[in-house]
Amino acid sequence: GGPPCAIVHEEPQLAEAAHWQTGLRFPSVRPLSLYVNASHQPELASKDVMVVNRGRLVRDYTFTTALNAMRHRHYPHEFVDQKKGMPYEDMALYRGAVLLPWDLNLVMFNDLYAMTIPIFLPD
Secondary structure (H helix, E strand, O other): OOOOOOOOEOOHHHHHHHHHHHOOOOOEOOOOOOOOOOOOOHHHOOOOEEEEOOOOOHHHHHHHHHHHHHOOOOOOOOEEEOOOOOOHHHHOOOOEEEEOOOOOOOHHHHHHHHHOOOEEOOO
8 A cells, every 4th residue: 555645525515425425434624725825905906896707608708798788887896707817816806706606516615715805606
C-alpha cells in the first residue's frame, strides 16, 4: 500500500449516497472556501447584479436577457453575465449574485457565501 488517506464528502447527501452504495460511513465537511480571499463591500459595489453561469450556455445568456427585459423601468440594477475566468475579487464588486443551481453539490454557493455577497436563489 501507499500512504494513508482519508475519504471525506463535501455534502451530507453524497456521504449518504456512498453509504447506501457501499455500506461504509464517511464524514462530510462542507467547503469553507478559504481560498476565495475576497469580500463584498457594499459601499464599493457597482449597481450591476452578476448572473452566475456555467460553461456560458445559451440558456444562461437567455435567462440574463429575460431578467433585464422584465426589469421595472425604475429598478436601479442591471443583470450581467459572469465573465469567463472571472477572479473572486471582481465577483465581490457586484451588488449581488443570481445563482441558478445546476447541481446539488455546487461549490460556487459556498464561494459566494464566503464573499458575503447577497445571493438570489430560486425557492
